[in-house]
Amino acid sequence: MARQRRGIEMGVLLLMWQLLNTGLETFPPVTILVVAGQVCLFMGLIPVSWDAGGVCLSAQAVLKWREYERLVLSALEHADDLHLYYNMLSFLSKGRSLERHFGSPYFAYLLSVFTVLTSVTYVGLEVLLSELLHDKQHYKTCAIGFSGVIFALKVLTTSYWESGYRRYFGIRVSGKYAVWVELIAIQLMVPNTSFVGHLAGILVGVAYTQGPLKFIMDLPIHAIGFVSGPQMAQPRSYSDWGSGVSGYGAAQPSTYGWRVGSDINDADYDEAMRRSYETLQNEDTPRTFNPDDMQPDQDEIRRRRLNRFNVL
Template sequence: MPRNRNRRGLELGVMLLMWDLMNVGLTHIPPVTLFTIFGQALLYAGIINPPWSKLDVCISARSVMKGKDYRRLFLSALEHGDDMHLYYNMISFLMKGRSLERRYGSPNFAFLLIVLSLLTSVTYVALGVLGELVFDDSYYATVCAIGFSGVIFALKVVTSAEEAPGMTMVGGVMLPLKYATWAELVLIHLLVPRSSFMGHLAGILAGLAYAKTPLGALTDSAITAITGDAPPSAGSVKPNPPWFLDVTVSSPK
């Protein structure tokens, strides 16, 4: 049965998100990007009432490996801790989604999002298991995370890997493009202590796995077989937009 979520109404972050979407123009946002943003906003606002709560699907290594709750590998990315968490993630995704979806095509981009979402979650679980073993601390296996920013970090890595070498601005500092995502990882951890360092790191590693290993070629082959349209070759993605705060929230469970 569906969980009885409280209707949050138009909180500040939701109103800001709707305002920005209207300013961009809904007709100027590709369909998969628009559907992803609206879906997560409606889920947060309680208008969509699924048969789970946030605590039911926040991801941790223990809940997946010992609890065998594999739905968390995908559903955890769809939930957000608060309205500003939702806002910053969706605005960052809006800019990346508009660029990448137009380049990849909507069907290919949809499958890429699914692949990167699952790969980020699997990597998060692996980091949790590894952290518990290396540091002998159950925190790494039990800390529970929600949010879409791990996927956004993966998209950043894919975008950066396909660009020509250059410079970009991160937190007011010009850095080589290849270091930008790593700098954001550290900066967000310092500015937002509650953010999930492990979740963001998982996104970066998932992006690198897609962009720099044979897994990317295998993924592209699978996407081509499903959609009949090969993803574009590297090298033609436009430069990254200005830096925004992408935050996955974590909490012990």
């Protein structure tokens, strides 16, 4: 069934207002193109031969019907305008940071791989649940939306930059565990969200930051000579498309330009994060009490006595 063109709904208006209020020039190109593409797809401005319900992701559709296109198309679709709004708003913040860090070509490559792997992981988890719980409903459960990929990206942002602690429902949680707490919190607040889809995204992100996925993804990059030369300092502008070597460190030149920079270099950023973390740690560490620190010197004692009696 072909998609019908929609009017401009509230979620789209809110997203446009956020973009204009923040400034389109503050977002790198791939991030903006992904958001614009999904908005145009939702509004029916891109002519396609399917509708959202026809490409939702399920283990049955992929494994039994062999509709492999759903592994990608399901991530680009959204149930309604607010679903689109919240997903794209979350993606904008993560996309801006990660695209500047990796470079636009590698970030586009990362999104493509994460989209497919998140969908494949989702299918695998649904099959596993179906077998373990002896419930074929998991085999047929259909999901759409970009939030699985967003959760994978969030694992990267928390791994590279976020430290310290956050509070959820009054509970203090280390930043490195924030994504797991949000997985539970979102499910409690919005029960109809796809827990398995979000979990699939987290597992893909962990496979990249802690597992072999990063190494595997970088093999073809190095094999084709996409990155070469000695390490160099990062440029400050992100208008140039970067080389996109994954990981955290100094930028490297390539035949395709420089890796995207940020407002401060890596050394300054590391130092700032170290100081912020130490400050937070000091605030959380109980202070030891030394009575000698509270004893004034003799001149101070004399001054207090004189002031007590108003003697000049």
